[in-house]
Amino acid sequence: MNVNSIVTMILRMVMRTVVSKGMNAGINAMSKRNGPDGASAPGPDTRKTQQRARQAIKIGRRFGKF
Template sequence: MNVNQIINMIVRIVTRRLMNKGVNAGIDLAARRGKAKEEMTPEEREEARKARKLANRGRKTMRIGRRLF
C-alpha cells in the first residue's frame, strides 16, 4: 500500500463522517421545523422525536435494500 492510497483512505473516512454529520443535522433541523428546543412545546418536541425516529428507520431500510440488490 503506497502513500497515495493511505491518503485517499483517510480522506474518504473523514468525508464520510462529515457527510453523515451534515445529513443528521439537516434531518434534525427539518424535524424541529427550524425551532430551538427551548421554543418548542412538549407536543412539538414529541413530534420532532418521532420524526427523527422515522428518519432513522428509513436509513436502516435503505441499508437493507442496498444489501439485497
C-alpha cells in the same frame, strides 16, 4: 501500501463523518420545524419523513460497503 491508497482511505473516513453529521443536522432541523397547524410540535408526517430519511441512510450505508 502506497501514499495514494493511504490518502484515499483517510479521505473516505473524513467524508463519511462529514456527510453523516450533515445528514443528522438536516434531520434535526427538519424535526424542529413547526407542525402543519403552526404548533411547535412536529406533525405526524414530519416524523414519518424523518424516519424514512434515517432508514434511507441505513440502506445507503449497507450498499456502500459493497
